[in-house]
Amino acid sequence: MTVLILTNDEDVTADMVVVHLNASGVPVVRLDPADLITGAALSGEYVHGTFRGHLWSAGRLVGMDGLRSVWVRRPGAPATRVTEPSAWLTEESSQALYGMLRSSGARWMNHPDAARRARHKPWQLRLAQGCGLPVPATLITTFPQAARDFAERFPDLVVKPVSGAHPQEPPRAVPTSRVAPDADFTAVAFGPTLLQRRIAKRADIRLTAVGERLLAARKPTASDADPDEVDVRFAADRTPWRCADVPPRVAEGVRRYLREAELAYGAFDFVEDADGTWWFLECNQSGQFGFVEADTGQPIALTIAEWLARPAAADERRRVNGTTTTVQ
Amino acid sequence: MTVLILTNDEDVTADMVVVHLNASGVPVVRLDPADLITGAALSGEYVHGTFRGHLWSAGRLVGMDGLRSVWVRRPGAPATRVTEPSAWLTEESSQALYGMLRSSGARWMNHPDAARRARHKPWQLRLAQGCGLPVPATLITTFPQAARDFAERFPDLVVKPVSGAHPQEPPRAVPTSRVAPDADFTAVAFGPTLLQRRIAKRADIRLTAVGERLLAARKPTASDADPDEVDVRFAADRTPWRCADVPPRVAEGVRRYLREAELAYGAFDFVEDADGTWWFLECNQSGQFGFVEADTGQPIALTIAEWLARPAAADERRRVNGTTTTVQ
Numbered sequence: 001m002t003v004l005i006l007t008n009d010e011d012v013t014a015d016m017v018v019v020h021l022n023a024s025g026v027p028v029v030r031l032d033p034a035d036l037i038t039g040a041a042l043s044g045e046y047v048h049g050t051f052r053g054h055l056w057s058a059g060r061l062v063g064m065d066g067l068r069s070v071w072v073r074r075p076g077a078p079a080t081r082v083t084e085p086s087a088w089l090t091e092e093s094s095q096a097l098y099g100m101l102r103s104s105g106a107r108w109m110n111h112p113d114a115a116r117r118a119r120h121k122p123w124q125l126r127l128a129q130g131c132g133l134p135v136p137a138t139l140i141t142t143f144p145q146a147a148r149d150f151a152e153r154f155p156d157l158v159v160k161p162v163s164g165a166h167p168q169e170p171p172r173a174v175p176t177s178r179v180a181p182d183a184d185f186t187a188v189a190f191g192p193t194l195l196q197r198r199i200a201k202r203a204d205i206r207l208t209a210v211g212e213r214l215l216a217a218r219k220p221t222a223s224d225a226d227p228d229e230v231d232v233r234f235a236a237d238r239t240p241w242r243c244a245d246v247p248p249r250v251a252e253g254v255r256r257y258l259r260e261a262e263l264a265y266g267a268f269d270f271v272e273d274a275d276g277t278w279w280f281l282e283c284n285q286s287g288q289f290g291f292v293e294a295d296t297g298q299p300i301a302l303t304i305a306e307w308l309a310r311p312a313a314a315d316e317r318r319r320v321n322g323t324t325t326t327v328q
Numbered sequence: 329m330t331v332l333i334l335t336n337d338e339d340v341t342a343d344m345v346v347v348h349l350n351a352s353g354v355p356v357v358r359l360d361p362a363d364l365i366t367g368a369a370l371s372g373e374y375v376h377g378t379f380r381g382h383l384w385s386a387g388r389l390v391g392m393d394g395l396r397s398v399w400v401r402r403p404g405a406p407a408t409r410v411t412e413p414s415a416w417l418t419e420e421s422s423q424a425l426y427g428m429l430r431s432s433g434a435r436w437m438n439h440p441d442a443a444r445r446a447r448h449k450p451w452q453l454r455l456a457q458g459c460g461l462p463v464p465a466t467l468i469t470t471f472p473q474a475a476r477d478f479a480e481r482f483p484d485l486v487v488k489p490v491s492g493a494h495p496q497e498p499p500r501a502v503p504t505s506r507v508a509p510d511a512d513f514t515a516v517a518f519g520p521t522l523l524q525r526r527i528a529k530r531a532d533i534r535l536t537a538v539g540e541r542l543l544a545a546r547k548p549t550a551s552d553a554d555p556d557e558v559d560v561r562f563a564a565d566r567t568p569w570r571c572a573d574v575p576p577r578v579a580e581g582v583r584r585y586l587r588e589a590e591l592a593y594g595a596f597d598f599v600e601d602a603d604g605t606w607w608f609l610e611c612n613q614s615g616q617f618g619f620v621e622a623d624t625g626q627p628i629a630l631t632i633a634e635w636l637a638r639p640a641a642a643d644e645r646r647r648v649n650g651t652t653t654t655v656q
Contacts, residue, residue: 036470037518043469045478046453079519089519095491096468096520099450113441122427125374140424141371142364150373163423190365191407191417192424 002027002062003308004055004106007073008034013290013301014073020305026068031057034076036093044100053100067106069308072115073286109264109307110285118261118285121162121194125280127260133253133280137197147185147195154197155181158230162194176231199279204232205270207246208289209258210303214251217292218244218272232269241295250278257283264307330355330390331636332383332434335401336362341618341629342401348633354396359385362404364421372428381428395434397636400443401614437592437635438613446589446613449490449522453608455588461581461608465525475513475523482525483509486558490522504559527607532560533598535574536617537586538631542579545620546572546600560597569623578606585611592635 003026007014014030021028031040035057044053044064053064078093079085098112110118117123121140128135139150140162151157160176178198187193207216219232219241246254250270258266267287270278289300331354335342342358349356359368363385372381372392381392406421407413426440438446445451449468456463467478468490479485488504506526513521535544547560547569574582578598586594595615598606617628 037520041470041517042520043467043471043474044450045469045474046457046463046466048465049457049463051454051457082518091491092489092520095448096450096470099448099452099490100468102445102448102451103454113445116444117430117441120423120427120430122372122424123430124427126379126431129374129377129379135374135377137376138374139371140428141373142369142424143371146371146373161420162427163419189369190410192364192370192420 001068001311002029002066004028004062004067004070004101005030005073006033006070006075008032008076011074013288014071016290016293016301017071017305017308020302021309024305024309026305026309027062029055029057029060029062031055032076033078033093033097034080036079036097037089038079038081042096042100044096051103053104055097064100064104067101067104068311069107069109070101070104071109071304071308072112107264107308107310109304111262114262115285118263118266118283119163121282124283127257128253128280128283131253131256131260132249133257134277135280136199139195140192141195142189142192144185144188147188147193150195151179151181151183151185154195156198156200157181157195158198160194160196162192178228178230198230199271199273200227201271202274203272205244205268205272205278206241206292207250207254207268207270208287208292208298208300209254209263209266209268210300211264211307212255213303214246214254215292215296215298215300215303216244216246217241217296217298241292243296243298247278261285265304329396329639330357330394332356332390332395332398332429333358333401334361334398334403336360336404339402341616342399344618344621344629345399345633345636348630349637352633352637354633354637355390357383357385357388357390359383360404361406361421361425362408364407364425365417366407366409370424370428372424379431381432383425392428392432395429395432396639397435397437398429398432399437399632399636400440435592435636435638437632439590442590443613446591446594446611447491449610452611455585456581456608456611459581459584459588460577461585462605463608464527467523468520469523470517470520472513472516475516475521478523479507479509479511479513482523484526484528485509485523486526488522488524490520506556506558526558527599527601528555529599530602531600533572533596533600533606534569534620535578535582535596535598536615536620536626536628537582537591537594537596538628539592539635540583541631542574542582543620543624543626543628543631544572544574545569545624545626569620571624571626575606589613593632 003021005014009032018028040057042055055062077090078097079089125135125138137154141147157179158176159179201221203221204219205216207214219239254268263285267284269281271281272278292298293300331349333342337360346356368385370383383390405418406425407417453463453466465482469475485507486504487507529549531546531548533544533546535542547567582596591613595612597609600606620626621628
């Protein structure tokens, strides 16, 4: 049974996982959907009520029923490396590839439907609330007056994008920034705006969840840190990440979040306040982990490899996107 | 409790349903996501573990917790009617709107995740097989040799797109066409190709499913019909659609299909062969129904209105995309 990794050639983080899979002798096929038609091929046949499908990539042929798990890392858009790419060819190739994989019976990290849903920030905030994770007071609005009212109640505010990343190629993260309570909120009418109470933090927390395993890392905020530097991704501070224990209530909330969201992998960002409370900021279902592993030595790549290599339990194989089905 | 209809202004089919909802006194808010920012607005607040959200459209304000159901008909891309549309604004607005609606607790026709999954033709064919619906022998491939072998076994073939519709604006349906068994299949290497055994049909069947209710219509094939005219959507024949009974085994298969696919609405296309067998071609989760209702008098719009108007059952309200959750 083979592990299929959907990602691009430059993905060195995937290489870290492949090393562990190779070491344990688990067959791996790596495929960038962008290579479809030119460097990769597929075929599937539906005859007499049965299905037989195959994928071919980098000289390896694998049957759809021989897939143990699919890791969706950083796949390129399908069939974009041909001489004359087109939206039509990409759509046809995407439907053919993902349409077949969806009925393969393999375990997904993460399933495309769960991944897509998990990107919705408003949904994340509501789910975190429902799972008992503390969420800073947040407003998402196109009403300038709602923004003004909110700023009056919560004068210490940050603003951040609703969607997380600017959809350019490659996508660019937009930093979270402080906003003054007397700011001119007129522009809110020109696009949905996310305002959030700023948490005076004494540390940033990155919690990487792989299946049932939770690996937390903590980066203390320097005592002389500029309070305007709210976004740890863009901070000048080079304090390394260090391993941290996960408080039991947070662990419970995070596991519940993953279960409800049907995610096998999630990178959670929290901030820790002066009381030691971890405030949920977001869960990135495809968040990077290389930098945390490098700083902390946490075995994230190994844990992912172990999850991908695990034989599918009979009951798990029947589970597709939360529903039991017979089309495996 | 309000019914929210996401569609564009020109959608006359939606008008047919609105008439029934108005007649029964059910509050309706119609919103085209394209109008966001300019003609529609939204706001949602997450404070102290709770969520309160509102939508405003065409002078009506509705609370997210006051939504009974959401009908996703033909919504425009969010915020595209502004003076300077951008991919960024559309993405932010899409996340804000659908992200909030996803945790509203309303019943969906159809849920965006289920809708997206249901569009995958290879997945449809496999699901139909699993539900006991007869599927014509089909090959989806990028291997010319696989196409040649398939044509040898099934010489009477049609070719159709994998994805169903050309992704232009507006999307254009690509007709299903016959292909000669001695055709040159070299071009298969340049894009995934769907080949299917042609069913010698004596009728086309359109089965419209709304919740548990199945409404079938049949259009007999003229005895002098050109056998090259395989696609009923493009046929010159103006024979009207007539009501038809649904064979019990088909009804069972279709209901199972809808359940597994988590769809509240589906337009199934079958062809009936000389033995009376209904062969599954596809299920369009957003298929048109106005032309069938006009020909047959079947109360499809009324049935949709009744489904949308139905108060949410307690157990259904807790069900979001196949998983029970507490974030309602």
